[in-house]
Amino acid sequence: MTAASLVVTDLRVEFSGFVAVGGVSFDAHPGEVRFLIGPNGAGKTTCIDAITGLTRGTGSARLGEQELLGKQVHKIVRLGVGRTFQTASIFDELTVLQNLDIAAGLHRSSVSLLRARRGIDPSIERAVDETGLAGELATQAGILSHGQKQWLEIAMLLVQDAKVLLLDEPVAGMSHDERTATGELLQRIAAERIVLVVEHDMDFMRRFATRVTVLHQGKVLSQGTVAEVQADPKVQEVYLGTAGAATTAAMAVVPEPVAETLKLTED
Amino acid sequence: MTKLKPWISLSGIGVFAVLLLVIAPLVLSDHWLNNVGKYCCWAIAAVGIGFAWGRGGMLVMGQGVFFALGAYSMAMHLTLETAGDQVPGFMVLYDPLAPLPAFWEPFRSTGFTLLAIVLLPVVVAGILGYALFKRRVKGAYFAILTQALAVALATLISSTIRETGGDTGLSDFKYFFGFVLNDPANKVMVYSIAAALLIVCLLAVWQFYRSRFGELLVATRDAEERVRFLGYDPANVKLVAFVVSALMASIGGAMFVPIVGIITPAEIGAAASILMIAGVALGGRASLFGPALGAMAVGWGQSSLGSTWPDGWTYVLGLLFIVVILFLPQGLSSLPARFAALRRRPTVQPTPAIAAAQLEEVRS
Ligand SMILES: Nc1ncnc2c1ncn2[C@@H]1O[C@H](COP(=O)(O)OP(=O)(O)O)[C@@H](O)[C@H]1O
Ligand SMILES: [Mg+2]
Numbered sequence: 001m002t003a004a005s006l007v008v009t010d011l012r013v014e015f016s017g018f019v020a021v022g023g024v025s026f027d028a029h030p031g032e033v034r035f036l037i038g039p040n041g042a043g044k045t046t047c048i049d050a051i052t053g054l055t056r057g058t059g060s061a062r063l064g065e066q067e068l069l070g071k072q073v074h075k076i077v078r079l080g081v082g083r084t085f086q087t088a089s090i091f092d093e094l095t096v097l098q099n100l101d102i103a104a105g106l107h108r109s110s111v112s113l114l115r116a117r118r119g120i121d122p123s124i125e126r127a128v129d130e131t132g133l134a135g136e137l138a139t140q141a142g143i144l145s146h147g148q149k150q151w152l153e154i155a156m157l158l159v160q161d162a163k164v165l166l167l168d169e170p171v172a173g174m175s176h177d178e179r180t181a182t183g184e185l186l187q188r189i190a191a192e193r194i195v196l197v198v199e200h201d202m203d204f205m206r207r208f209a210t211r212v213t214v215l216h217q218g219k220v221l222s223q224g225t226v227a228e229v230q231a232d233p234k235v236q237e238v239y240l241g242t243a244g245a246a247t248t249a250a251m252a253v254v255p256e257p258v259a260e261t262l263k264l265t266e267d
Numbered sequence: 268m269t270k271l272k273p274w275i276s277l278s279g280i281g282v283f284a285v286l287l288l289v290i291a292p293l294v295l296s297d298h299w300l301n302n303v304g305k306y307c308c309w310a311i312a313a314v315g316i317g318f319a320w321g322r323g324g325m326l327v328m329g330q331g332v333f334f335a336l337g338a339y340s341m342a343m344h345l346t347l348e349t350a351g352d353q354v355p356g357f358m359v360l361y362d363p364l365a366p367l368p369a370f371w372e373p374f375r376s377t378g379f380t381l382l383a384i385v386l387l388p389v390v391v392a393g394i395l396g397y398a399l400f401k402r403r404v405k406g407a408y409f410a411i412l413t414q415a416l417a418v419a420l421a422t423l424i425s426s427t428i429r430e431t432g433g434d435t436g437l438s439d440f441k442y443f444f445g446f447v448l449n450d451p452a453n454k455v456m457v458y459s460i461a462a463a464l465l466i467v468c469l470l471a472v473w474q475f476y477r478s479r480f481g482e483l484l485v486a487t488r489d490a491e492e493r494v495r496f497l498g499y500d501p502a503n504v505k506l507v508a509f510v511v512s513a514l515m516a517s518i519g520g521a522m523f524v525p526i527v528g529i530i531t532p533a534e535i536g537a538a539a540s541i542l543m544i545a546g547v548a549l550g551g552r553a554s555l556f557g558p559a560l561g562a563m564a565v566g567w568g569q570s571s572l573g574s575t576w577p578d579g580w581t582y583v584l585g586l587l588f589i590v591v592i593l594f595l596p597q598g599l600s601s602l603p604a605r606f607a608a609l610r611r612r613p614t615v616q617p618t619p620a621i622a623a624a625q626l627e628e629v630r631s
Contacts, residue, residue, distance in 0.1 A: 052496070077498035089493045091486045098482050105479055106498040113480040116273070160498065 003030045004064025006051075006081075006164050006194050011059040013043070013050050020046045021057065022218040028164075033186050034196045035205050038215035039238060044198040045086065047215070048166045052076055052083050063164060078106065082162030086169050088149035092142030096133055096152060099141050100124045103156035127158040131185060147178035154185065164194040171204050183208035202239070206230075214238070273477045276555050280469050283556070287462040292455055301526060304458035306566035307465045308523040309543060310559040314468045315515030316547045317558030318475065323508035324488030325405070329413030330516040330543050331535035332420050333388040337517030338535065339424075339431070340387060341524040343371055344380035345440035356439075357432050368430045377444060384521045385514065392513030393506065400502035400509075405491075414537060421536030436531030443525045461522040465559065468515050473555060475511070484508055516543075542569075545584065549591050551598025561598065 006028045013021040021043040028034040036044050050057030053073040061068045068076050091099050097120065104121050105113065120137070128134045131151040136144065141152060150170050157165050167186075171179045179201075186195055186208060199205050205212060205226065212229045214222040222232040229235055291303055312330055319325045346355045358365045373379045395416075399409060424431045431437070446453040475481050483504055487494045491501045524530050533539065542565060550561020565584065573580040595601055 072500075073495045074498050074500045077496060083496060089490055091489055091493070093489060094482060094486060101479065102483055102486050102494075103497050105483065108479070113483065114474070114478050116474075116477045117479055156497065 032210040035209040080163035082157035083166040306563040311519035313558040313562030315512030319512035321552030326410040329417035331417040331540035333516035334520035335535035338520030342437040388513040388517035421532040438529035551600030557600035
């Protein structure tokens, strides 16, 4: 089976004159953990927003034969494109099971919505086993740990059988062990699905990325494997600040990637 | 515990049904039974408000509109039934040769009237809700808009005295679908219908709350965007809740007419619509029984305190409202849970989840 790929071509997003994304192209295929990195304000989130219909963009974003741009948010989701947000956005007042059940309801008939839930969907059982939330089904989502909330979000996408998972900074705020667990989870998921991870954690990227696209000021700075991207002098310039006042300014906003890089070199 | 809870609520509805349908007719005087019937009508509308506002997050400030659709449909039918072959008395008052307005004619039919009570609110709320929710009108804008509609409808009725009875309203109904309204036995019957409808509405909402739709509605209330990103159109979810609440208001209005014997614009305008909301807020908008009990309490306050001390009653209600909103935002029905929580855990613990989320926001 040749599963569909996500192909983004010349994506542009403007906010009243300000070009947040200025002609970005990349593709992502099942079987790889695709990373989109770049300093804060590079336009990573805006790319995802445009692909998922939250903001208007021009250019093209295709899943297989389907053009996504211009469609309504919920219709894009129904085509199999799921996403998470930078801030965990689950239904805090509902239990883990209820959260997952709402996600699973996507393909249910409206009449079945009027009935109470009996038992647990097999898709939900698989998703909680995969994400390690099997013991938390009855827990109120609001009191989960930060890492568990992110996993719940991913589980919700699995329950929906999303073909594409667009994950916006899934490991932000996680402990080292949680990051490792998340990375391994993403590798397992990516076997059958398209996984695109937005990050500015370089360590995490190095450990789990198969291919990387580096964004900078709304443009693609570099693209390739982790080794290729790391060897690219343009990337080093942006991340290590070997030149340019603009870059140092960008770094001042987000010292975190630099800190991470330094930590890694010490290891 | 969570598994048991819906069944506890169900037996609660059972107890309530016995109280209203068996005990009340036995122990209450005709006068008070009629009053309780009136509270039941408000309670029916309140159950719908609790559904749309408490669970759905839509502050429906103009339920008077839908109350009016049911009430005036019923009132026109009863007026025509009383008038027989003649044109209703108030119309001839201004012009002895006045013909019956065309829109009155179909309300001679029992079937049409019953259908109108059900379908009018569904169609009106359907169109209105579709237009508003698809355009993502919400919060204060939604509240003000619905309120404005209630004002507009009340004004329209006030100004069309020849067609609708104006401020005097429609009254002096003698028959209710063939039954003589003056007969005490028939009065008990009309009361029983209203009480039974209230129970049916509670059962409907009970099923909604425990259904997947109920969970989806709460999710839409709390995180509409998130629901959208799970592939649902929140507009459709809200539309269902809004239409259901409109239907309940209309049913309440329809039963109000034979019980109270008069319907005027004052019963459906801004003040009346807000009073309906007030009862729901007092009782607890998101709970199952809160809205109905709150509405009945406000109704009772109005007929006891309100008739003996009309000026003071408004202040008492206002004060009560402020106190509840300030100290019990989930209404009086949250009191038991509050006490239970106080006993178990004397100190309130901060929620780290919120702090983490805020941190995220600062960092991004
Ligand atoms: N809704 C918006 N209106 C105006 N500017 C925006 C909006 N969203 C993002 N931006 C701007 O677009 C740029 C890219 O933002 P974003 O995609 O969030 O960056 P990243 O996710 O890479 O940190 C930033 O300069 C940001 O200020
Ligand atoms: Mg971002």
